[in-house]
Amino acid sequence: MRKEILKLLFTADDFLSGEQISETLGISRAAVWKHIKAIKDEGGIIEAHTKRGYRLVALPDLLKPDYVGFFTQRAADIVWLREVDSTNEYAKRMAREGAPHGSIYIAELQTKGKGRLSRGWVSCPGDAIQMSMLLRPEFEPPKAPAVTFAAALGVVSAIRRTCGIEAKIKWPNDVVFGGKKLCGILTEMSSDMDRVEYIVCGMGLNVNQREFDGEVAEKAISLRMASGKKQDRVRLAAAMADDVRAYCERYILQGIDAIFDEYCANSVIIGKEIKVLSGNKTVTGVCSGFSKQGELLLDIDGKTQAFMAGEVSVRGMEQYI
Structure with a gap:
């Protein structure tokens, strides 16, 4: 029922009275208030006015x-x-x-x-x-x-x-x-x-x-x-x-x-000089792209070497990328 109340508030253009909500869903106004309070307890922001009813300002910041x-x-x-x-x-x-x-x-x-x-x-x-x-x-x-x-x-x-x-x-x-x-x-x-x-x-x-x-x-x-x-x-x-x-x-x-x-x-390393760290070994070269199997292709002194993702880390020459 809480989900249905939330949906009514979410889709409403303005305030909804407790009476409107209770009549639409066939529950008491006390039950409406109980669910409104539960939504607010989870962090939702709901405006409440005696004459106008309820208006949803923000959903709870929970990824339910x-x-x-x-x-x-x-x-x-x-x-x-x-x-x-x-x-x-x-x-x-x-x-x-x-x-x-x-x-x-x-x-x-x-x-x-x-x-x-x-x-x-x-x-x-x-x-x-x-x-x-x-x-x-x-x-x-x-x-x-x-x-x-x-x-x-x-x-x-x-x-x-x-x-x-x-x-x-x-x-x-x-x-x-x-x-x-x-x-x-x-x-x-x-x-x-x-x-x-x-x-x-x-x-x-x-x-x-x-x-x-x-x-x-x-x-x-x-x-x-x-x-x-x-x-x-x-x-x-x-x-x-x-x-x-x-x-x-x-x-x-x-x-x-x-x-x-x-x-x-959308790559930020193609064409850049980068360091590839594999275990205790560091290799420097220019990223020339990627293979269609997911490998990094590194140009090292005119020769291309491929690296698999599970084996290495990549760093820029002076910073993270």
Whole structure:
């Protein structure tokens, strides 16, 4: 019933009286007030006037399907978690239990968030979007790495149309702005020799952090810091659910040619001199592009060398990119 009340308020052009709501939904005015209070307790802003009724000013800043669902058709795919070890780990557990293709897991807090190469990733509740999407593509394991290409394009698209920020992509798994990291993407796979069982694509997007501490401040940025204003996590999570799913489906159904040129056009390292860190070894060269298998192509003294995403890190010559 709370969802129905919220929908009435969300779609109303002006105030709705308690009497209008109770008559429309067939419940008492006391029940209406109870649900209004519950929405406000979760952080929703609702104006209340004795003679005019109720008006929704802002949805709660929680990434529940009930709220995200106002901006996406994917709400039925979303599982909301107040706290979890890692959305990727949770998604993998659900995959093993048979969860369907397209399932989306969003957490307000991760206690053991992780990035590539076993690095940790931490954020406070309300600051970020931690989302993992479960995919069950019917293709061979060598095609899996380029799923990160599709996910990165989806994140960039969501940021641009929701926040108006011209984010770009840093191979292999970062979305960046102004030379600093906005979002990390971690793609993990379960497969046998010939078939992918499932892929989990995890995304950690810095949204409303005001600042970062220590060494992180040198390479990280949030959408709030980039734009100078607080961002709507609910709308942004909905856009990510839509756009990441759309780009991943395009890749799964049509292949790499359907997204490759767009990915290259949004890269911040093509044509730049970069350092590739692999274990204790550092190689310097100019990024000449990427292979359609997801590899970085580095021009080193006139010769091209390919690097896989799971093996290396990339840095600019003087900064993060």
